[in-house]
Each structure stands twice: as structure tokens, then as C-alpha cells.
Amino acid sequence: MKATNHCRVCGGTELTVVKPGMAPSNLSPENFAITDPRYGQTLPILACNACGFMQCPNVDGLLGFYQALVDPAYEEGRPQRKMQAFGILQHLMPLLDTPAGSLRLLDVGAGSGILVEAAREMGFAAQGVEPCRWLQEIAQKAGLPVLAGTIDDLPPDARFDIIVLADVIEHVETPVQLLRACAARLSPQGLLAVLTPDCRSLAARLLGWRWWHYRIAHINYFDRHTLAAALSAADLEPVRTLRPGWRFTMQYLCERLEAYVPKVLIPRFLYSKRISIPLNLRDSLMVIATKRP
Numbered sequence: 001m002k003a004t005n006h007c008r009v010c011g012g013t014e015l016t017v018v019k020p021g022m023a024p025s026n027l028s029p030e031n032f033a034i035t036d037p038r039y040g041q042t043l044p045i046l047a048c049n050a051c052g053f054m055q056c057p058n059v060d061g062l063l064g065f066y067q068a069l070v071d072p073a074y075e076e077g078r079p080q081r082k083m084q085a086f087g088i089l090q091h092l093m094p095l096l097d098t099p100a101g102s103l104r105l106l107d108v109g110a111g112s113g114i115l116v117e118a119a120r121e122m123g124f125a126a127q128g129v130e131p132c133r134w135l136q137e138i139a140q141k142a143g144l145p146v147l148a149g150t151i152d153d154l155p156p157d158a159r160f161d162i163i164v165l166a167d168v169i170e171h172v173e174t175p176v177q178l179l180r181a182c183a184a185r186l187s188p189q190g191l192l193a194v195l196t197p198d199c200r201s202l203a204a205r206l207l208g209w210r211w212w213h214y215r216i217a218h219i220n221y222f223d224r225h226t227l228a229a230a231l232s233a234a235d236l237e238p239v240r241t242l243r244p245g246w247r248f249t250m251q252y253l254c255e256r257l258e259a260y261v262p263k264v265l266i267p268r269f270l271y272s273k274r275i276s277i278p279l280n281l282r283d284s285l286m287v288i289a290t291k292r293p
């Protein structure tokens, strides 16, 4: 297989197929739904012989799939996602020596503006960019400043004190370039928060290729080391590494559990949309980085 001929982190040219998968030519926008429950279904995964980074081949027209994506189930989880967004922002607070009100925050891949909304409620001057038209319109209708497009579509002189890249870097074909674009937009003391699944976490190792983060939309699989290497390649330096937890409705958890347990074994009363619980499986990484002096 030679669809991708170099490692996206170290540039190494020797890659070995470690997991076969779906051919990139058979894809449609539905494959990129944020709530896609088909765990374990991926494109072919290749590991770099030099640094161990795992990635899938490039996908023709990838950005177009995200622009055309429609995923109503994502919005159903808005209250839980907003609590998660507050959680992410809370992790940043101890590193800030100025009140939130004076800080400019950018959420890259802002979806329907959930984190932007949470950040504005906390007093940040927050805005976002989002390539998916459907999600961006939801944000716009809610009066949230989320621009349609990518970070490259922002005005050239736009700078931020905080940039959040939450569950984005595993979706792009040029992760180091994306980190560089973020670094270029940071103010001198600015902070970049990168969140991504950790493919060497205990949950990932226990579940093997059935781990919930193995999915078609994820074309990069980072761990602490490869994420640190990617940040370093973009002249960024980690200042803190955390394991953020998430919040889910019982209904969402039960539906996801069906991928691992026969449905008849999950009691119906557990499928509740009203009850949500915090869950930290420690299989996500949150690295806060600054620009190298």
C-alpha cells in the first residue's frame, strides 16, 4: 500500500500496514459523522517504522466530506458537550494570570459553537471556525461567532491568547501544518490546548482494534510521544499534560455499549436521556503548549 508515502509526524518513509481497512475511495460524508457508532471500522492503518505513529492513507476530498456532514445526534448531546467544554476551559484557568475577560480565545473545529458559548459565558472573548456548513449554521443561528471555514480563512492579522483544538488533529491530513497554523496565530504568551484520543492508553490496549476511537473519521492515532513530537515539529512546547474526562447521557453510553455487549443484556431503563454521568476512561490526552521562545 502506498497511498500515503510518509509519516505525518516524523516524515519517515517506511510505513507498515498494521490493520487492514476500508478503501478510501468508498467513502461518503456519513462516514465522518461525529457520533458514528461503528467502532473498529477504519481505513487501513499504517505504522511508521521510525517513530511508531499510526495513520491512515490520505482521503481525496476529505474537507468536502466535513463541509457536507449532517449529524443530528451530535446536537442532541449539546448539554453534555457544554459541560465537557467548561471542563476543558477549567483546565486552562490555573495557567492564566489575567482575567478571562481580557483574553481572546479561538476554537478550531468549533462544531455548533458549544465551547465558544461556554467560553463566552466564562467571560472570554471567544470565537470559532468550523468547516461543516450544517454545524456552522447552528452556531450562527444561536448568535455565536463561528466562521465557516478553517483557521486559514481567518483574517491574516487575527491573534489569540488561547487556541483550542479539541478532537480535531486526528481528523486532518496535515497535523503538523495545522499545529503550525495555530502557533502562528498565538499571542507571545498564548496557550494552545490540543485534545485527542490516546492510542496507547490502557483502554485502547485492552480493547485492541475494537477501541471506540478506531473509526473511519480518525486518520491519525497519537499517543503522548507522537503528540509531543508533532508539537515540537511545529515549534511548540508542552507545559502540561492532562487526561480530561467526558460527560455522557445514559442513553448515549448504552447505545455505545451495544458495540461490546449483546443488547439484550443492557436493561432498558438504563437508556435515559435525562441522566448524564461524568466518565474518565483516561484514554484522551489534553496537552497545553506554548510557542518555543
Ligand SMILES: [Zn+2]
Pocket: 007, 008, 009, 010, 011, 012, 048, 049, 050, 051, 052, 053
Ligand atoms: Zn514517523
